[in-house]
Amino acid sequence: MCDPVHDADWLVYEKIPGLHEQCFLKVAYPFHGEPGEKFWFLYQPGLSFYNGWDEYPEELNQSAMIQCRFEKILTQNEYSATISVIITEVRMLRDLYQYYPEHVRPDLFEKFEPSDVRPSSFSYQEWFHDEWNIQGDLGKWKLFFTDETGKQHLILMGDWDTHRDDIYIGNITES
Numbered sequence: 001m002c003d004p005v006h007d008a009d010w011l012v013y014e015k016i017p018g019l020h021e022q023c024f025l026k027v028a029y030p031f032h033g034e035p036g037e038k039f040w041f042l043y044q045p046g047l048s049f050y051n052g053w054d055e056y057p058e059e060l061n062q063s064a065m066i067q068c069r070f071e072k073i074l075t076q077n078e079y080s081a082t083i084s085v086i087i088t089e090v091r092m093l094r095d096l097y098q099y100y101p102e103h104v105r106p107d108l109f110e111k112f113e114p115s116d117v118r119p120s121s122f123s124y125q126e127w128f129h130d131e132w133n134i135q136g137d138l139g140k141w142k143l144f145f146t147d148e149t150g151k152q153h154l155i156l157m158g159d160w161d162t163h164r165d166d167i168y169i170g171n172i173t174e175s
Contacts, residue, residue, distance in 0.1 A: 016043055016064055017087045023068070028080040030164060033070045038088060040067050042156075042167055053143075054131075057124030060143075065091045065169060094126070094145055097153035100171035108142070108154055109174045128152070137162055 017023045025041065033039055043066045048059035068085035075082045091099060112119040112132040118139075121130040126146040133139025138161040146152045154172040158165070 013043070014046060016045075016062060016090065017066060019087055019090060021087045022071070023085055023087060024074065024082055025068075025085055026080055026082050031081075033083075035070050035072055038067055038069050040065050040169070042066075053124075053127075053129055054120065054122050057122060057127065057129075060093060060124060060127050063093045065093070065096065067091075093143070093155065096155040096169060097145060097147065097171040100169065102153075102171050102173050104175060105154075105172045106174045108157070108172055109144075109152070112140070 048056040067089040071084040128144040131141035143156040
């Protein structure tokens with residue numbers, strides 16, 4: 001079983017959960033699922049979960065998209081719930097582009113411009129992360145991975161506001 005690190009209401013795991021492990025997740029509105037259903041979530045180690053990959057870029061290599069099966073609700077209130085899940089698939093971020101067909105979209109490779117409020121970006125090894133936000137209340141981000149041939153793949157995009165946090169997974173290339 002995974003060993004959670006408890007901080008306030010969040011359950012953060014120090015190591016990536018393994019296949020068939022039982023783990024516990026905190027979910028909040030608008031999460032909607034029924035026991036037995038599968039869903040994906042973004043796993044980040046604790047430091048980058050709380051502070052972002054820009055502060056701890058080495059944790060990109062320890063991050064993954066994880067598919068799990070919703071088992072049962074452990075606790076709930078009107079705002080959130082803690083649920084039990086079983087891990088059914090683990091896809092490391094560096095391998096994501098291999099799971100999806102390649103789509104060419106050069107427009108998505110444009111960096112967020114200074115006219116976007118608070119743009120920021122960083123590079124780390126084969127990673128490039130681009131983001132903008134308005135005081136953390138809403139924003140967008142893109143995560144690129146460069147494969148061994150030098151080809152850059154947009155593997156994750158996200159956007160959030162005060163009521164949602166969406167992530168899109170794929171394999172988008174510039175040409």
